[in-house]
Amino acid sequence: MAGRRDMEESIETVAGFIVRSRRIVVFTGAGASTESGIADFRSPGGIWDKYDPEDFYFQKFLANEQSREKYWHMSTELYESLKKAKPNPVHLAIAELEKLDKLDCIITQNIDGLHQKAGNSREKVIELHGTALSVSCLSCMRKYDRDEVQDRIRKGVKVPRCDDCGGLLKPDTISFGQAMPERETNEAYKRSLNSDLFIVVGSSLVVQPAAYMPINAKQGGAKLVIINRDPTPHDEYADVIINGPAGETMARILEKVRDKIKD
Numbered sequence: 001m002a003g004r005r006d007m008e009e010s011i012e013t014v015a016g017f018i019v020r021s022r023r024i025v026v027f028t029g030a031g032a033s034t035e036s037g038i039a040d041f042r043s044p045g046g047i048w049d050k051y052d053p054e055d056f057y058f059q060k061f062l063a064n065e066q067s068r069e070k071y072w073h074m075s076t077e078l079y080e081s082l083k084k085a086k087p088n089p090v091h092l093a094i095a096e097l098e099k100l101d102k103l104d105c106i107i108t109q110n111i112d113g114l115h116q117k118a119g120n121s122r123e124k125v126i127e128l129h130g131t132a133l134s135v136s137c138l139s140c141m142r143k144y145d146r147d148e149v150q151d152r153i154r155k156g157v158k159v160p161r162c163d164d165c166g167g168l169l170k171p172d173t174i175s176f177g178q179a180m181p182e183r184e185t186n187e188a189y190k191r192s193l194n195s196d197l198f199i200v201v202g203s204s205l206v207v208q209p210a211a212y213m214p215i216n217a218k219q220g221g222a223k224l225v226i227i228n229r230d231p232t233p234h235d236e237y238a239d240v241i242i243n244g245p246a247g248e249t250m251a252r253i254l255e256k257v258r259d260k261i262k263d
């Protein structure tokens with residue numbers, strides 16, 4: 001981790017970038033929400049310490065009832081933690097960027113809805129991996145409120161099915177092996193390529209195609225900032241890397257931005 005002085009300088013530099021940029025894209029991953037009490041996937045104690053990712057491929061969900069039961073078990077556990085979660089300083093700082101008219105959009109891998117809860121408008125948030133807050137029938141596409149489906153699970157249903165057609169219900173999140181949402185993916189490519197500042201917050205940058213967005217931004221001429229506790233495979237492309245806690249870092253960057261805007 002960088003020394004305090006290096007960290008201070010990096011925060012100052014990023015604040016300067018923000019003040020001078022016009023098309024800022026913030027890209028968030030699970031690390032943006034750990035300070036809200038939602039475990040990420042890859043850190044020690046994260047979801048993949050408890051479950052085997054191999055079990056959650058979309059094709060397995062489609063193929064057999066046992067996999068679907070496992071999926072709903074894991075997904076229920078994750079949903080319970082994200083339902084009671086509140087936005088943390090990362091989300092609040094990004095919401096403030098929008099209020100300051102400094103945000104083109106957020107591209108998020110998160111499925112927790114915390115950017116919207118923090119006050120970002122819905123049209124500014126591109127949910128690349130969908131949302132855990134709703135559920136759809138994979139056959140007729142009827143939408144269900146997540147809480148209503150969770151109620152059935154609480155009452156003992158192991159694999160919920162559609163009331164209309166009997167099709168499989170699945171949360172509106174993108175599993176490994178499942179097609180990416182077309183509109184969101186295209187929009188994310190376009191916005192990242194067109195950005196002049198691209199800020200990654202709390203992502204290991206290993207899940208594709210999401211992890212390609214910072215490279216795409218860089219190829220379009222943007223400055224790239226990576227704020228993440230651990231190193232990422234794309235660090236070599238970054239103009240500034242801050243390996244520190246996302247909440248405190250983002251809050252301090254915003255403090256500097258406020259000061260600079262006042263001056």
Ligand code: NAD
Nearest residue numbers: 029030031040041042109110111112202203204229230246
């Ligand atoms: P990841 O688990 O691969 O990586 C998270 C990264 O965040 C790690 O590199 C870690 O060092 C860093 N991190 C954790 N806490 C941090 C903190 N407080 N400050 C700074 N850095 C911190 O997550 P990912 O890159 O988002 O990719 C995994 C997938 O996980 C995504 O598809 C996402 O949809 C899904 N996911 C989402 C949630 C959520 O919605 N909150 C939770 C778990 C997983």
